[in-house]
Amino acid sequence: MDMNVKKIDEPRQEAKEVLYASRVKIQPQNISGMFRQLKWATLSVLLALYYGLPWLRWDRGPGVPDQAILADMTGRRLFIFNIEIWPQEIYYLTGLLIIGAIGLFLVTALAGRVWCGFACPQTIWTDLFMLVERWVEGDRNKRMKMDDAPFSLAKLWKRILKHSIWMLIALATGGAWIWYFVDAPTITVDILTGQASSTVYGFIALFTGTTYILAGLAREQVCTYMCPWPRFQGAMFDEDSLIVTYEEWRGEPRGKAKGKELGNLGDCVDCNLCVNVCPTGIDIRQGQQMQCIGCALCIDACNSIMDKLGREPNLIAYDSIANMNARAEGRPAKTRLIRPRIIIYSAMLVMIMAAMVYGLATRANLEINLQRDRSPLFVTLSDGGIRNGYTLKILNMEQRDRVFKLRTGDLPDAMITVIGFEKDGATSVNLPVRADKVGTFRVFVQAPADSLDAEANEMEFVLTDLETGEDADQHTFFYGPKK
Amino acid sequence: MANVEKDAISGQETTGHEWDGIKELNTPMPKWWLYTYYVCIVFAVGYWVVYPAWPTLSSYTKGTGGYSSRGEHDADLAAQKQSRSAWTSKFAAMNVDEIGGDRQLLNYAMAGGKIIFAENCAPCHGTAGSGAPGYPILADDDWIWGGTRDAIHTTVAFGVRSGHDETRESEMPNFLGDEILNKAQIADVAEYIMSLSDGSISSDGVERGAVVFEEQCSACHGEDGKGLPELGGPNLTDAIWLYSKSKEAIATQVSAPKHGVMPAWTGRLSDVEIKQVSLYVHSLGGGQ
Missing domain, CATH: 2.60.40.10 (Immunoglobulins)
Known part of the structure; x- marks a missing residue:
């Protein structure tokens, strides 16, 4: 008792406890592998859609815009192919958002944060910006060396080049956003010839700025601090969700083997490549973390090492907690896809989609x-x-x-x-x-x-x-x- | 303060204030905030020089930039007038019937007329011309001075008993006060007028009243009582009453008539505005 009382009265001894931690710049290393290929593929398709969709034409007769997808701000109509939404029918947009949300819940329950890792615009543009960065400044080690190097003309030139290309991409992104609101061919000519309204230029500047800042400068901080989704994604997971996991039972104790002798060491050789490739700079071996966007690049990284060492792949894998525990105990792993929450999310999704289709099919003219x-x-x-x-x-x-x-x-x-x-x-x-x-x-x-x-x-x-x-x-x- | 206390954790000075062992840090303003503040001070000094700023005893400092909010307002008004002149010049050149025949001009008149009406006419005639006892309803099909576009325009422009040179003028004689009719005759004529309006059964009173009407009233209200708009004599046979519909109310109006006044709007509103509001009134439901 005496000791406890004494402890409370004791002045705090910590010399200087800093409560603020500044961001450690993350320099992800390039890695090739199946998931990297998949990410490039989704990036290409989604960017092609983003830049291509506004150029699709759809004949609606005279006096009506012939753009397939157009949120016509001046005419106050939303055109999506043969569907034309009037302002008072904006609840259809709400329906789309609800479908998007439930769809997100469903895929998250099935396969973790695949949306974040593969399809989210933040991921797509960050990937694109990182690609530019690697072209200009080299891969992780070169970039880190350059960061530490003193000022030089070569460094300055590379920095200017990188930020200029980023700015151009950002400008193209912001410019393309306008296409969805005004007839794309017309406004493109107007923008290039300086004929567009100041509102249009203002919005281009806004989206250029946000693209540059979010994808070039803020990057993983958007996912970790700004986006609300990581905060409650845990509620969507269960032990059967396929998530990016480190098979601890197989990897530990980690360490570098001397010669060919494994001894009591696990498969993890502690090469740190999985950490180096991570775009959010975490160590997946510490288990599930809020910062993990499920991009699966650490799987590629680990598999490349396992392949070199001639060991079984998938020490880091898309696996469920239940499977991992089963493997650890030597039981057969069985992935359960059909689970109550999957059925509930699917049923909700189907119901809302059916209601939307019914509403659109029978909507009053x-x-x-x-x-x-x-x-x-x-x-x-x-x-x-x-x-x-x-x-x-x-x-x-x-x-x-x-x-x-x-x-x-x-x-x-x-x-x-x-x-x-x-x-x-x-x-x-x-x-x-x-x-x-x-x-x-x-x-x-x-x-x-x-x-x-x-x-x-x-x-x-x-x-x-x-x-x-x-x-x-x-x-x-x-x-x-x-x- | 000679001995400032420094906080061990943050390294900041404290203010010396302490509550229950918690000490207040004397953290300085963030630098960006402080510099913004200084920039604002410099800006303010420049502002005083360029813009009107300080009061003097009888006036104020005018500023070197030549700005005044009144001037800005005048320029705004002039610009607005200029932008409207495409319409207003047509209004000035055409009469109300011609304007009423042009759908575009009519739409413009409706938009402006509605506002002019709400500001100038609605206090007496009610919103959208709903009227009040003594103030004619403008939404019905009964018009004391005529319901054509041109007649309405004349009434709006010059008023009724307004004192304007071209005012519409009518006066119902003070039948009892001037001893033209006695009370019994007035009661008879009121009964007759009621029968004109609702077709009530004829009685002795009605028959006597008919004679009085023929002699005293038909000059202005017409032989059949249907009114003479050119003289401002109201129609007495319809279902619409300026004051109220009862034998007593009619007898009161015959004995000691009330005469409403409508101001002439020429001079108060512009010629174009009068045309706009006349067309608006015409559209309220009863225009002929």
Whole structure:
């Protein structure tokens, strides 16, 4: 007891405890192997998609953009091939985001952070920037030597060259982003000839800057500190998820064998190549870590060494914790792909996708927005009749001009007058709405006072497409004097 | 302070303040912050020289740059006027009927007219012309002075009993005060007018009232009581009443008439604005 009390009262003895650790620059070594090849392949495909997709054309008829994928900011439409999303249908985008999220959960539960390691833009562009860095400054050892070397013209020249190429790539990245929002061929000419708006140049500068900073300078810090995903990815894993693991049972105790004698040493020769190639600078042999982006380059590294030494490959492998434990205990390893969480994630994914497809397939090609006049609520006319005013907006979401017959339901004696159309009341009025446009009409409905049963009377506007005969209803009220 | 205490861990000086054994560090401002602060001070001095800044006893320092916020505002207004002149010049050259026939010009008139109406007309006539007792409803199809575009334009421009040279002017005689009619006659004529409007059963009163109407009222309200818009005589046979619909209300108006006044808007609004707001009023639902 006395000792404990004494301990608390004792002044802290640590000489100088620094709580802040500055970043240690990571200089990953180049490695070749299966996963490196796979990463180059996904990089090529995804970059080709990024730069190529905006150039795909898709004929939608005259007066409509012919770009296959376009978020038309000025026209307020999202075009994805034959799908055209209006602003009020932006929930489809929410659906896409939910599909993306659940899809991410599913692949993470199956195979760890493959998204982070292979497909995330941060990884793709960092890989690209590192490739440039290696071309200009050489591989890891040369770069580290150069970092330590004193200032020289050669060093300066290489630095300038590297950052210039980075800047060019960043500029191309930022420029291409604009293609998704404005017609690509037109805006490219405008940008190159200085004709584009300052907004366009501003956004190019923004995305150029962020690309340069995130992929060139920040790199793994984006994944470790900025991205929220690593923080909760652990909730997606279970012991059957395939993740990049070090088979500790086989590797330990690590050490360099003297001659051909292994002695009691494991397969790990402690060459540190797996650490050197890691883009986030961690040691996979310490087990699962938040910083690991699952790029599998350490597998390539270790396999290249195991191959040279003539040992079994996959000392570091895509393996599950359950398998690793089984192997350690000499039991047969059996990868379980079908597990409750996989089934649940898949079912959710299928359900949401089905809902999206159903929604898109059956989506209305017409929307009615109706605003009732509130002031005046109703107008008494000289013949004693009651008139209500409405502002009717018809959203024609088809690529053809349409004519709609407007009539009222539930109010048999009502007459319709539309400003700019028939002068006198009629039982129905034909309203033309151009293709892919919104028609706005001022509609007056007039009814004899004695035909109204109450102060607020249920009423419906019925629109009939004259070509197809399809009906669309919009419920509203018709107000009259107090009864 | 001669003996400053240094914190062992961070190496910073302390302020000497201590709470429950916790000491406050005297950490200096970050350098970037401090230098930004100095730059701001230098900038402020330059600002005082170039821009209006300091008050003097009777005026203020004008600055060497020649800037004034009033000048900026005037320039803004002039630029806006310039950009609108493409429209306003057409408005000035055309009459309201011609403008009303051109869909583009009409759209422009609607947009501006709505705002002009809300600022100038809505206090009496209500938003969107919903009216109030004594202030005519502009959304219905009954017009005291006529509901054509041109008639509305004249009413807006010159007003009603406004004192303007070209004002619309009508006056209902003070039938009781000036001893033109007695109370019984007024009661009869009120009954007659009610019957015109809702077709109530004819009675002795109605028949006597019809005679009085013929003699005293038909000159302005018409033989049939349907009003004479050119004289500003309201239609008495319809369902719309400026004050209220009852025998008493009619008798009150005949005995001691109230006369509403509408100001002339010429001089208050520009010619173009008057045309815009007239077209807007015409579109509220009752335009003829």
